[in-house]
Amino acid sequence: MTGGQVAALVGLALVAGGLGWLKWKRPGWYWVGFGWLVTVVRLLWTYRSVMEACGLSEQPSRSRVKLAAALDRVPARALPKLRRIKVTRFGLVLRVKTLPGQEQLDFDAATERLRHSWRTHGVHIRAVKPGFLEIRLVGYDVLRRVVMPRKVAGSELLKVPVALRADGAPYMRDFRASPHELVVGATESGKSVYLRGLIKELAKQPVALVGIDCKWGVELAPFARRLSGLAYTPEDAAALLDVLVEEMVQRYELIRASQGLGDGVTVEEITSDVWGLPEDIRPAPIVVIVDEVAELFLTANKADEKRRDQMVTQLIRLAQLGRAAAMYLEVCGQRFGSDLGSGATALRAQLTGRVAHRVNDEASAKMALGDISLRAVGAATRIAVERPGTAVVGLLSGGWARIRSAFVSIDETAAVCAEYAHLAPYIPALADFRPRQTVLPVQAKQTV
Template identity: 60%
Template sequence: MSDLTTLLEVGGPVAALGGGAAYARAKHPAAYWSTVGLPVSTVRLLSTYGSVMEACGLTVAPSRLRVLAARAMTRREVRPVPPRRGLLRPTTTGLRIRLRLAPGQEPADFAASAERLRHAWGVHAVYVTPVKPGVIELRLVGYDVLRRVRMPRKVAGGFLQVPVALREDATPFVRDYRTIPHQLTLGATLSGKSMYLRHLIAGLAPQPVALVGIDCKRGVELAPFAPRLSALATDPEQAAELLPVLVKEMEDRYDLIKARQGIAPGTPDEEITSDIWGLPEHERPVPVVLFVDEVAELFLVATKKDEERRDEMVTQLIRLAQLGRAAGMYLEVCGQRFGAELGKGATMLRAQLTGRVCHRVNDEASAKMALGDIAPEAVMAACSIPPERPGLAVAGDTSGGWSRIRTPYLSLTDAAETCRTSAGLVPDLPALEPFRPDVPERPVEHAAPVVLPHPVTD
């Protein structure tokens, strides 16, 4: 009986602790990492650092001076030397450590061994980032941060910068319109494309910018944000009227820039500009962000009569993509399907869209159209997105870099409320006033009477 009591006294708490840890790891991975995973991984990394580096081929032969000193003092054979490491810096999602590369090493050597390092140290993923010549940073991620997205509390943002998603290395994905002016976003139904667009609009709504929408789904995607929109077209006919106005606005801004460039010889260099950001603040026009949802609808025609209108719209979109950056006009082109078979101008338009975000798509051709000119492995990553993970996407740009991202959940009610409270920031653009969407007034909620009325009886 005493043995059974001892077993219960010792085994009960151990079983409860193990079960609690297993539950936390499955349901609350962040809490599990902070309490269990971080200490275990730290001990494992510090105790096996040298042997793991040697097994991965990331060590180098010691210097001649070190060999002579070791033989003179210990008369033992000197082992290969691993890179010198810095201090471990724990985070809420993993660990960060900086390494000074040995002579002859490069960051690509460590990137090629990232999978082996992940298994050796028992973490979810290992990412390599060059810091400066001769120094890299290893970012160890303790768990799958894309399974349940939690954006960092502090994100470095700014004007025309929107933290819209989380990368797989636990860093925020920030949509920066000054760096990447135009972007193509693709995604099938229920892939999370609308959520991504919702985050962009909600993030830009409190900023002093003009938001313009072309929603060929009869406005069902962008109509809830009407209080913050300066213009909205809900079908190709209205889009055909709106796009020339935007092109004319762009040309007027170029005239303003050229007028500024017609300057006297004694003008200081800092007053010479080639875009609106070099203009004085009181002369600078407000930036314009154009959201185009279901871009394929602008290309499709039912009769030959519509071909001329289609060609004009596509030409105007291409002109905005080619020349809009200097005028402070940016494009966010979205759709379920995008390919060369849409017609003349599709490939030319894609070539002007620097940023690419591809959610789950229904065909490989759309993924190739979005990411094929960036990296073949990005296309394979986009085609392997499972349907049960909406919001997961592959983001890249024409520089060749790409990564997996996932957008956190944002309800339509919260996004619409953000646009409603920011309605006073809609800039004054007279050219877009005819396209301003009608905003229905919210019904007045009457308070319930304090005293309930009673019927009058004889």
């Protein structure tokens, strides 16, 4: 072997080693540079065989059979037509025209076989329009190292990105479409990080944030500059919920008074929620964040039971009627089950959004995701301990997806809340509950 050949082999080994290192340490860079080309070639080369092996091909049409017979050939089976291949930062997006008689469920049943055949990390199917499907191939594990895009299309009032989905798309928390949400997760599961990311994004909008943190405020107190109201104890929470319900009633009175229904009122001016009111009289949206809902259900004596029943009743009223008044609930807890007490199931039924991080018991996962999909319950119970921030969510379009929140520190969220403190709307009813800033004395270190 000549010196030139040895040098070439060494160069090839170094290139292969570099690509392997890049694929492991920087999978996103590897995909953008090389991975997409390899996957596209493999896809085009094996498309027919994979479709036939996965049972997604059909018998040829009569015209094809007759033509093949005239040419003395064996007619090929009909395949779903591959209309378009789009390369993205995370994978490939295929536009496929289905065959007559096929539906999305046929492709959903073959997602694992497609994933292994094309050697991708994940396959997600979505119906675009009748007769067309979008197959999203994920080239690598985008949830291993979450990097949220700097600019997210579709962000608007009460619609903010809070996590990254397994298919590479940002997960948007849309309060207008899903007014209330239940978030469950065990200790160190990433539930608090999810909540910080939500507060961080909402703090940049003219939205009133109200917190109920019965852990003496250790979770929500650092964001006090941006909060319009905060309750530290169950006693304060009971009073705050009463005020919120009264505020909701006053907003309904405003809607009813603004409807008018007189001779001079046009059909376009009639509304059944605050969003149809003129901007000059429209009240600010309120997002109520309950950090540990189980603390509101716990009782020690008869007096606590009476207060508990009152609080749960007010929470259910807010969940049932708050949407039209632009009042929304974000209910969080380490666990949530019917054994919490009377009203737990009724409250859960009103919480449209569901997010389940790693939980310690299957009952909590079933309580959150059982009415969405049993597969989603199983996925929530299999979240690894070393993947904090990973969760399973119910989608507004139906079905479920895996997400993972990018790490957001308390300092980062507190800094954003302080920067946008001027956006906190003034709501007279919540003036008594607005947290007051206190400066703790700093004890000087003693010198020896």
